[in-house]
Amino acid sequence: MKFAVSLTMERFSPDMPMSKVKSNLLELAQMADEGGxxxxxxxxxxxxECTISPNPLMTLTWLAQHTQQIRLGTSTLVAPYWSPIRLAGEAALCDHLTGGRLEFGIARGSYQYEFDRMAGGMQQQEGVAYLKELVPAVKKLWAEDYAHDGHYWKFPLAAGVPKPLQTPHPPIWVAARDPGTFDWAVGIGANILSTPLSAPAAEIAVLGEKFRKAAADHPEVPRPRLMMQRRTCIYDRPDEWEVAVRHAIDYGRAFENLFQNIGTVENGFPEAVPYESVKGKDxxxxxxxxxxxxxxxxxxxxxxLEDYEAAGVDQYCLGLTFNLPFELQKKTIKLFVDEVMPHFxxxxxxxAVAVGR
Incomplete structure (x- = not known):
């Protein structure tokens, strides 16, 4: 099992300057790169403001100039916000500018608040149809001249410019939780990005089984990879858990606002849904x-982590973007690098030694 980290510029108060937000992200990215x-x-x-990333391809291009080895992935691009020609060209250019380190992750999208502003108010669940039309079109544009006559996009013969640096193209990852998306993504040769959200550990095995079934149902394609992400915080003593839990709860209340579109957002800062309205949820x-x-x-x-390994997870991703104090984010990466990664x-x-005997 390999390890990854999910990082995004985040700002929860207008008192936090963007210069600090930017420098925090860069410092964490360099720690992750140097840590392996x-x-x-x-x-x-x-x-x-809590997720400042209007174009992750631009963010990754910048980070590539300050890191050496770490792969750089979009988790995720939102399919309904793009057109095939634009996405094929911008992603391929990012692949060149990152030295062939791009991992191309894409999804239907999640926040209804965003869909009301970026996609004409369409329901977020409809994004999966855009996803299923967009990804095959982008793959064809990466390969050769291509004309498209679909439901959402139509264009005459065109070239994707430039072509990607990686051949035949950057690894494709699709965000999935339901069996239908698992099946479709694996069927087109894509890897899977998934998350058990805040569910109990049993959900890890459920998602792993969905992945195994999809892979078994598509023997015609090589087995793809499975990544799972979970909010992560590591500390020295067991009694230090309260800070992480408090920030997870507060962030979750803001997430409920955006996901269900049930609160207000002022100058880009979402209000946290009142705790009384969610405290009954486990x-x-x-x-x-x-x-x-x-x-x-x-x-x-x-x-x-053994639960993830048992579920067949190829890459576990530390989710660090939930307004966790910066020093605790750094401590989490350091403890993971120093004490968790060496164990595995x-x-x-x-x-390997046992197999070689």
Whole structure:
């Protein structure tokens, strides 16, 4: 199992200057690069300060100039916001500007608040139809001249310019939770980005089974990779969990606002849905959050990661963007690099030696 980190510029107060937001992201990205993480993922979002990433391809191009090895992925581009020609060209150019380190992640989109402003008010669930038309068109534009006559886009014979640096194209990843999306994505040869959100550990196995079934149903394509992401915070002592849980709850209340479109957003800052309206939900129970999310000491994190490994996860991604204090974000990366990653590296070496005997 490899490891990745999800990072995005985030701002929860107008008192936080963008210069600091930018420098924080860069420092974390360089720590991840130097620490040996496989991939850095960053999302696309619009009009909200808590996720400042109107074009993740631009962010990744910038980060590529300040990192050496880490792969750079979009988690995720939002299909209904793009056109095939524009996306094919911009992603391919990003692949060149990052030295062939682009991982191309795409999704239907999630926040209804954004859809009301970026996609004419369409329901977010309809984004999957855009996704299924867009990705095959982009792949064809990456390969050769192509004319498209679809439901959402139509254009005469055109070239994707430039062509990607990676051949035949950057690895494609599709965000999925429902079986239909798993099946479609695996069928076109895409890898899977998924998350158990705040659900109990049993959800990890459920998502792993959806992936295994999709792979078994498509023997005609090589087995793709499965990435799972969970909010992550690592600390030295077990009694330090309260800070992480408090920030997860507050961030979740803002997420409910954007996802369900049930609150207000002022100057890009979403209000947190009143705790009274969500406290009955188990995923807002502090003890459930502490148990379900990737919160814990290094030893506790290692034990929790075994559930992901058992589910067939190829890459576990540390979700660090939930208004966690910057020093705690840095501490999480450092403890993961110093105490968690060596555990798995040593075990992998032992397995390799055993196989070689």
């Amino acid at each position: 993480f496989e991939t850095l993922w960053t999302a696309e979002h619009h009009t909200i 995923n807002y129970n502090p003890e459930s959050i502490r148990k379900n999310l990737m919160f814990g000491t290094p030893d506790e994190i290692i034990e929790k 590296a040593e075990r992998d070496r032992a397995k």
